[in-house]
Amino acid sequence: MKIGFIGLGNMGAPMAANLVAAGHDVTGHDIHAAMPDGVVAAISAAGAAKDADVVITMLPNGAILRSVAEELIPAMKKGAVLCDCSTVDVESARVVAEQAAEAGVLAIDAPVSGGIGGAAAGTLTFMAGGSDAAFAIVRPLFDIMGQKAVHCGPSGNGQAAKICNNMILGVTMIATCEAFALADKLGLDRQKMFDVVSTSSGYSWTMNAYCPAPGVGPQSPADNDYKPGFAAELMLKDLRLSQQAAEAADADTPMGQLAALLYESFVEREDGKGMDFSAMLPRFEKRHRG
Ligand code: NAD
Numbered sequence: 283m284k285i286g287f288i289g290l291g292n293m294g295a296p297m298a299a300n301l302v303a304a305g306h307d308v309t310g311h312d313i314h315a316a317m318p319d320g321v322v323a324a325i326s327a328a329g330a331a332k333d334a335d336v337v338i339t340m341l342p343n344g345a346i347l348r349s350v351a352e353e354l355i356p357a358m359k360k361g362a363v364l365c366d367c368s369t370v371d372v373e374s375a376r377v378v379a380e381q382a383a384e385a386g387v388l389a390i391d392a393p394v395s396g397g398i399g400g401a402a403a404g405t406l407t408f409m410a411g412g413s414d415a416a417f418a419i420v421r422p423l424f425d426i427m428g429q430k431a432v433h434c435g436p437s438g439n440g441q442a443a444k445i446c447n448n449m450i451l452g453v454t455m456i457a458t459c460e461a462f463a464l465a466d467k468l469g470l471d472r473q474k475m476f477d478v479v480s481t482s483s484g485y486s487w488t489m490n491a492y493c494p495a496p497g498v499g500p501q502s503p504a505d506n507d508y509k510p511g512f513a514a515e516l517m518l519k520d521l522r523l524s525q526q527a528a529e530a531a532d533a534d535t536p537m538g539q540l541a542a543l544l545y546e547s548f549v550e551r552e553d554g555k556g557m558d559f560s561a562m563l564p565r566f567e568k569r570h571r572g
Pocket of ligand 1: 368
């Protein structure tokens with residue numbers, strides 16, 4: 283396939299490299315980042331898009347996606363697919379899909395989980411929103427860049443799945459960290475806490491697979507001085523998107539709201555920026571009630 287790839291940063295570069303390695307013809311554009319080996323550079327987003335069967339975007343946020351899409355869509359062939367893999371607000375995903383439809387272009391929102399490691403290894407999970415026709419065209423590319431792709435429904439539903447998942451993740455990480463900090467103050471050994479909780483009803487991905495306590499459970503960023511992994515500021519971004527969506531949909535999400543406020547304090551006022559999101563544990567360790 284002829285593929286245009288816009289946004290070759292931490293995630294986009296390894297994803298594009300995997301498409302090249304699988305034999306696809308990839309033309310890329312980025313305002314700063316260098317092209318990975320085998321990706322032909324275009325001087326503009328429109329240049330990367332014009333002959334493409336599929337254009338993939340992997341950009342920082344919804345505002346940037348909207349401005350890039352305005353340039354891209356008119357340059358694309360009719361029947362080609364615009365596949366946005368960035369994490370953006372549901373509203374931007376739906377607006378871009380409408381613009382694409384008006385121009386005879388198919389659109390799919392397909393945010394990912396799996397992080398930089400998953401992007402490099404080709405083991406991402408894609409959660410996709412868009413038509414069956416668009417999903418069928420892009421699916422073989424998801425199979426190269428990832429290990430799982432779930433078609434979640436119409437446009438915007440991929441982003442909806444992503445922010446609901448990450449709202450659970452943020453809330454669960456905070457619950458796991460505050461419980462470890464309480465256990466410390468009660469004199470309960472962390473390994474014993476892990477042995478009990480990881481096999482009891484308090485178990486979760488954050489406890490069992492990504493334990494925030496160093497030296498306990500499987501290897502995780504806690505064992506590497508809390509270097510990310512999944513950075514606290516990216517968790518804050520996703521929690522804010524969840525609260526923006528909850529506001530727009532009139533959904534009551536008190537735990538998600540509090541998780542967003544806690545990660546906001548951590549990132550903006552408590553040196554959490556640049557730390558893994560599991561560094562909430564040392565944050566709670568230092569604090570007192572009230
Ligand atoms: P990044 O900042 O490393 O990459 C974004 C790239 O977009 C940069 O290279 C930047 O130069 C480029 N860019 C910005 N504006 C542009 C424009 N107008 N035209 C062309 N290129 C432009 O970010 P990332 O970590 O690769 O994340 C990309 C997206 O993936 C984000 O939406 C993020 O939330 C999501 N995501 C990231 C992770 C992760 O672990 N890093 C995990 C899941 C999802």
